[in-house]
Amino acid sequence: MQEVRLGNNPRIKLLGAEVDVLDESQTVSLVNEYIKTNTPLHLIGVNADKINAMQKDPEFSEIVNSCGVINxxxxxxxxxxxFLGEPLPERVAGIDLMQRLVELSGKNQYKIFLLGAKESVVRQAAKVLKDQNPTLKIVGVRNGYFRREEWPLISKQLKELKPDLVFVGITSPLKEYLVEFLQADGNKSVFMGVGGSFDVISGKIPRAPLWMQKSNLEWLFRVGQEPKRLLRRYLFGNITFIWHVIKAKLSGNVKR
Incomplete structure (x- = not known):
C-alpha cells in the first residue's frame, strides 16, 4: 500500500531501498505532522539486514519502499x-527515535500502544516509559506471541483504542507484513517497528555504552551479548551487504 508522503525532504535510492534524507529531529517533526493530520504512516528503519532481505524478497521490498518515512x-x-556519493545525514537509531516520539506523545497527549516482546517485558517497558513520562497515555500493551489467525483481533483492538502511535517490537519481516495488514484493515495510526527496544527499555538487556554507539560499534556489543545467535548473522550478513555496496558502486546504482 503506497502511503501519502508529507514533507518535502529528498529521498535517495540506495541498494534497492528508498531512504529519506532526514536526521532524528526532522523525523520527529515529520511524524508529528502525520499524527496531527490523522494521516496513516508506516515508519520504518532500514539497516544492512533489511537491505539483504529486500534483495531476496520482492514483496518485502515493495512494502519497505511504500512506507511514508524510511530512515x-x-x-x-x-x-x-x-561511499556511494549520496551521503545521509546520520543514523536514526530506532530506540532513540522511539524515546523522542514517546516524549512528544507525553507532551502532546498522544495515545500510544506497545505491541511485541514477552508479556512481562512489554509491561515492564510500559511502566518504565510511564515513570519517565508521567503525562504519557499508554492505552494498551500486547505481547508479540500470537498467530497470523489472531491479526484481525489485534486490528479490532487497535480500532477500538485508536492509538496515535503503535510501537511494534516484532522480528522482521513478520513485523512489516503485520503492519501492512493492519493498515489495509483501516487502522490510521503511526506504526513504527522498534526491534528489541522493549527489551532494552525494560532493563532485560543493556544497551551498548555511549562511546560504542558514537563509534558505530553497537553491533559488536550486541554480538557480545548473544554470540551464538548473532555472530553468524552479522559475519555473513555484513559480507553480503558489502558485496551489494561494491556492485552498486560499479554500476552507479544510487540516485535521488
Missing amino acids: ADGASLVLASR
Missing part, C-alpha cells in the same frame, strides 16, 4: 551512502 537505522547504511 537509515544502521551505521553501515550511512557509511555506504557516503
